[in-house]
Amino acid sequence: MRLDLARIRAAREVIDPVFLDxxxxxxxxxxxxLGCAVSIKLETANPVRSFKGRGTEVVASxxxxxxxxxxxxxxxxxxxxxxxxxxxxxxVVASRxxxxxxxxxxxxxxxxxxxxxxxxxxxxxxxxxxxxRDGSRLVEDSLDLETCEGxxxxxxxxxxxxxxxxxxxxxxxxxxxATGVGHVVxxxxxxxxxxxxxxxxAPAMTRSWxxxxxxxxxxxxxxxxGVAGRRPIPEVLADLLVVADNxxxxxxxxxxxxxxxxxEHAGLVAEPSAALGxxxxxxxxxxFAGRHVVTVVxxxxxxxxxxxxxxx
Amino acid sequence: MRLDLARIRAAREVIDPVFLDxxxxxxxxxxxxLGCAVSIKLETANPVRSFKGRGTEVVASxxxxxxxxxxxxxxxxxxxxxxxxxxxxxxVVASRxxxxxxxxxxxxxxxxxxxxxxxxxxxxxxxxxxxxRDGSRLVEDSLDLETCEGxxxxxxxxxxxxxxxxxxxxxxxxxxxATGVGHVVxxxxxxxxxxxxxxxxAPAMTRSWxxxxxxxxxxxxxxxxGVAGRRPIPEVLADLLVVADNxxxxxxxxxxxxxxxxxEHAGLVAEPSAALGxxxxxxxxxxFAGRHVVTVVxxxxxxxxxxxxxxx
Numbered sequence: 001m002r003l004d005l006a007r008i009r010a011a012r013e014v015i016d017p018v019f020l021d022x023x024x025x026x027x028x029x030x031x032x033x034l035g036c037a038v039s040i041k042l043e044t045a046n047p048v049r050s051f052k053g054r055g056t057e058v059v060a061s062x063x064x065x066x067x068x069x070x071x072x073x074x075x076x077x078x079x080x081x082x083x084x085x086x087x088x089x090x091x092v093v094a095s096r097x098x099x100x101x102x103x104x105x106x107x108x109x110x111x112x113x114x115x116x117x118x119x120x121x122x123x124x125x126x127x128x129x130x131x132x133r134d135g136s137r138l139v140e141d142s143l144d145l146e147t148c149e150g151x152x153x154x155x156x157x158x159x160x161x162x163x164x165x166x167x168x169x170x171x172x173x174x175x176x177x178a179t180g181v182g183h184v185v186x187x188x189x190x191x192x193x194x195x196x197x198x199x200x201x202a203p204a205m206t207r208s209w210x211x212x213x214x215x216x217x218x219x220x221x222x223x224x225x226g227v228a229g230r231r232p233i234p235e236v237l238a239d240l241l242v243v244a245d246n247x248x249x250x251x252x253x254x255x256x257x258x259x260x261x262x263x264e265h266a267g268l269v270a271e272p273s274a275a276l277g278x279x280x281x282x283x284x285x286x287x288f289a290g291r292h293v294v295t296v297v298x299x300x301x302x303x304x305x306x307x308x309x310x311x312x
Numbered sequence: 313m314r315l316d317l318a319r320i321r322a323a324r325e326v327i328d329p330v331f332l333d334x335x336x337x338x339x340x341x342x343x344x345x346l347g348c349a350v351s352i353k354l355e356t357a358n359p360v361r362s363f364k365g366r367g368t369e370v371v372a373s374x375x376x377x378x379x380x381x382x383x384x385x386x387x388x389x390x391x392x393x394x395x396x397x398x399x400x401x402x403x404v405v406a407s408r409x410x411x412x413x414x415x416x417x418x419x420x421x422x423x424x425x426x427x428x429x430x431x432x433x434x435x436x437x438x439x440x441x442x443x444x445r446d447g448s449r450l451v452e453d454s455l456d457l458e459t460c461e462g463x464x465x466x467x468x469x470x471x472x473x474x475x476x477x478x479x480x481x482x483x484x485x486x487x488x489x490a491t492g493v494g495h496v497v498x499x500x501x502x503x504x505x506x507x508x509x510x511x512x513x514a515p516a517m518t519r520s521w522x523x524x525x526x527x528x529x530x531x532x533x534x535x536x537x538g539v540a541g542r543r544p545i546p547e548v549l550a551d552l553l554v555v556a557d558n559x560x561x562x563x564x565x566x567x568x569x570x571x572x573x574x575x576e577h578a579g580l581v582a583e584p585s586a587a588l589g590x591x592x593x594x595x596x597x598x599x600f601a602g603r604h605v606v607t608v609v610x611x612x613x614x615x616x617x618x619x620x621x622x623x624x
Binding site: 109 | 330341352361579612616
């Protein structure tokens, strides 16, 4: 296990407070629909509209030179924000098919944006090439401990809450959120089940968790761009095997229903990845019936035209 | 001036923390459209989706018996929430034309809901009658100091922020938010302009502020149900005359554009009253150009079908 509570507490000290102590509240309006008590941990009400600022603040606080990352958009936006505040030269490599609203914000925050004709895995390769060429620090989401430790500070805020939760539902992509929050919850609230949720259209990490070894997949097919990887990182899988009680897959239809429920009953604009927890409840109501579940609404960056179609 | 900083600090101590220390952040994505620096103070990410919980917590903390209020919906929902937590018997009187989503939440929170065939002023009269008949405590929004002091705790959080703001834009209805926050800002950040914003279709308090005496109006005509009063309360006007630098009216079209901009560029579902600040910037760009403005997004309870039409 690469994660360590003392380091996570230290990470919290270098994160801009605008990303910390985010809203955490019961959302009773969702409960008749979902059949269980539901609390929301809201990570969208900040300058980059996702939880990724927690990690990029930790990365940037330890850097003086140029930095590069591959991103589906949220990490890039957060790194651009954190880097700008510290005068760092930031390059973001993204797929040309990434959410336009995210790409636009990366540019507006002054980062250099490089687009690749391919998916996130190709962007990762290109970012590594740039780092070697320019001598930049390569930030690898979920592999780099700072990204996990930043995400893990959400866990500190969850385990401080009363009452405690029966289960925490976490979006699973590269694994920084799931391993980071999972580790803190496992340590600080051992009675709380840690459940990771991934789209059935991008199941690599979930399959790997069940197989207890890295399983890669072919091209992903999901609207949840923030969690659409094909090649799990072995070190992250090892941590996930320690902290997760389960990893489940959900359909695109449930993700869309989850987004719609969050809008209708909670007044929240969630991006697809942020609706994975609600989707998991929808797909297994019996499992959660009568329990108190908390889910991290981890991002709210959507292209409004696509979003309107989803929640129509 | 009825408001007092020591009492406001004491009020903060009895408010459930779920309503306190709400997100406050620069929203740069709005800035190219608005031509000034804009920060958001977000009061929608809590169990009642508006700032009113701050005031009803203060009210309920001092009560043991039944309580009644007239409400366009947000005060009633908040009072139902605060009363339920303390085992109080809560009655809410609302207009039959109030936002259906708000009425549904009041019922779901276990309050008795009484509907009147008329506007908010008729609901106020009916609530007073019920209070006399039943010996209940009548909560009068903006007249009762607890409602102003609760709202004023937002001001404590604003004046603690760095950097300071050039102007704070506040929705103006009965006046609790404007006088409460205005008083704290006037005391703690004297360089910050306090600007109140009301719909042109419900201009009674704004006209009263300019006339320096109570001016009542005929029926209101605005979608901003949360601020649609016709008969300003003299004591509240007296406070507003002390704390406000200006009071302005905005059109329904600007309110709708404000809601759309908050959705498109900030990912926030704001009810019409919560978009008044953005509307004021839209109507007087020159006044705010290059300055740093903060606006309180004070509520997010909308009927989704109406909301969809507005932001289409």
